[in-house]
Amino acid sequence: MRMTVSGASASGGFDMVDLHDPMLYGQGEPHSVWRHLRRHSPVHRNVTADGRSFWSVTRHQDVMRVLRDYEVFTSARGNLLTTLGTDDVAGGRMVTVTDPPHHARLRAPQVAALTAGVRGTGGTRMREAVRALLRPALDGSPWDLARAATRLPLMALGPVMGLPAADWPALGRLAFAAVAPDDPVYAAEGTRTTLATAHHELFSYFRAALRSRHRSPADDLLTRLLPPAGEDTRAAAELAVYHCYSLLLGAVTTLPHTMSATALAMAENSRVIEAMRQGPQALATGVEEALRWSSPAAHVLRHTTRPVELAGVPLSRGEAVVAWLGSANRDEAVFPDPYRFDPGRTPNRHLAFGYGPHYCLGAALARASLTAVLVELVDAVEAVEVCGPVEHLNSHFIAGINRLPVRLTPRRRAAH
Numbered sequence: 007m008r009m010t011v012s013g014a015s016a017s018g019g020f021d022m023v024d025l026h027d028p029m030l031y032g033q034g035e036p037h038s039v040w041r042h043l044r045r046h047s048p049v050h051r052n053v054t055a056d057g058r059s060f061w062s063v064t065r066h067q068d069v070m071r072v073l074r075d076y077e078v079f080t081s082a083r084g085n086l087l088t089t090l091g092t093d094d095v096a097g098g099r100m101v102t103v104t105d106p107p108h109h110a111r112l113r114a115p116q117v118a119a120l121t122a123g124v125r126g127t128g129g130t131r132m133r134e135a136v137r138a139l140l141r142p143a144l145d146g147s148p149w150d151l152a153r154a155a156t157r158l159p160l161m162a163l164g165p166v167m168g169l170p171a172a173d174w175p176a177l178g179r180l181a182f183a184a185v186a187p188d189d190p191v192y193a194a195e196g197t198r199t200t201l202a203t204a205h206h207e208l209f210s211y212f213r214a215a216l217r218s219r220h221r222s223p224a225d226d227l228l229t230r231l232l233p234p235a236g237e238d239t240r241a242a243a244e245l246a247v248y249h250c251y252s253l254l255l256g257a258v259t260t261l262p263h264t265m266s267a268t269a270l271a272m273a274e275n276s277r278v279i280e281a282m283r284q285g286p287q288a289l290a291t292g293v294e295e296a297l298r299w300s301s302p303a304a305h306v307l308r309h310t311t312r313p314v315e316l317a318g319v320p321l322s323r324g325e326a327v328v329a330w331l332g333s334a335n336r337d338e339a340v341f342p343d344p345y346r347f348d349p350g351r352t353p354n355r356h357l358a359f360g361y362g363p364h365y366c367l368g369a370a371l372a373r374a375s376l377t378a379v380l381v382e383l384v385d386a387v388e389a390v391e392v393c394g395p396v397e398h399l400n401s402h403f404i405a406g407i408n409r410l411p412v413r414l415t416p417r418r419r420a421a422h
């Protein structure tokens with residue numbers, strides 16, 4: 007997805023744009039539409055081409071309200087537009103589609119398992135992995151950075167979960183197929199079959215991996231997710247499979263796109279990479295700006311549980327409400343000069359990780375991984391240059407880049 011608006015002024019026609027259409031994000035300019043809606047129709051009714059409808063919420067303060075107020079805006083019927091019109095079958099079993107108070111019971115084991123495993127991720131191991139990822143491009147030859155970035159999620163999560171490196175490429179492919187089943191890169195046999203096959207294979211993989219940890223425990227996240235002895239182990243073990251699935255998908259859908267969008271911002275403006283080279287504080291604010299800028303999870307979905315008024319607009323019970331995180335993160339009421347990538351931006355109250363009870367539980371791992379990426383990038387690379395056509399992902403959920411051909415200019419080291 008293009009990360010900014012073109013010079014064209016927001017004018018007529020935007021009210022009619024279908025925000026459900028994946029092509030808008032690959033080929034069009036969603037930021038222009040969102041800007042128009044924030045100004046003129048911040049709670050806006052969208053009807054899809056096949057007659058389904060949802061409300062689009064585009065302002066920062068309204069998005070926060072929707073995400074905070076889980077009693078009125080439930081996640082239990084699904085949290086992504088892909089399920090619009092059909093309730094998500096994982097409701098009550100998967101953390102993303104379960105409301106408090108039951109939500110806390112699903113979330114707590116994942117947080118505990120992940121926290122124990124994240125220590126050290128920002129350190130040597132992750133930096134070495136990123137260095138190896140960048141190495142082939144440091145001779146200045148053309149390199150598809152977006153394709154390379156797809157390896158990042160498993161580089162970050164694989165060791166924490168205890169997944170063998172030999173399995174990472176297949177797991178990455180299956181996870182992408184599960185979230186982008188109609189993307190030509192992953193759709194082997196049509197959308198439905200691709201999706202069903204990916205789900206089936208991922209669930210079988212994690213079931214087998216958890217069974218093996220049950221027999222021989224290890225110091226890893228999979229083992230920490232196993233139910234304590236004496237619990238109703240079948241049901242709890244099945245929940246652990248869902249936990250693994252949501253952790254994998256949470257990482258795969260997001261991290262590569264923040265890396266790609268940030269590299270593209272560096273290519274478009276050399277001051278971005280220079281600014282991030284000014285020390286740890288500059289890197290820390292740079293990571294937050296990279297998250298705001300890329301907002302890889304473009305939206306989250308909720309449904310109203312009762313009639314409610316939002317920004318003066320009355321909504322009935324049972325309506326689908328889409329909170330556009332990508333739009334909230336460009337809201338000029340909160341972010342001065344929102345279409346500028348400002349690595350030193352403070353404060354930066356971005357909503358890239360969501361807000362409220364479902365706030366991303368991989369946020370610490372994501373920040374540690376992105377810090378490692380940026381540390382290595384600014385250390386090894388003088389400049390990023392785009393050297394071929396950039397392809398954006400056709401998806402209303404993932405603000406992503408499929409192809410980003412670049413040439414990296416390596417930094418000259420002072421002779422010792």
Ligand code: HEM
Pocket residue numbers: 073081085101102103113120163252253254255256257260261264297301302303306307331357358359360361363364365366367368369371372
């Ligand atoms: C740039 C990186 C990331 C971004 C922008 C991001 C974004 C988000 C957002 C917006 C939500 C809220 C969903 C909702 O409100 O319905 C979320 C939840 C979640 N994320 Fe992330 N995420 C990132 C990385 C990760 C990673 C690395 C993991 C796994 C280790 C992960 C796992 C999860 C899980 C399991 C949830 C569900 C939490 C809950 O429902 O309580 N995410 N993420």
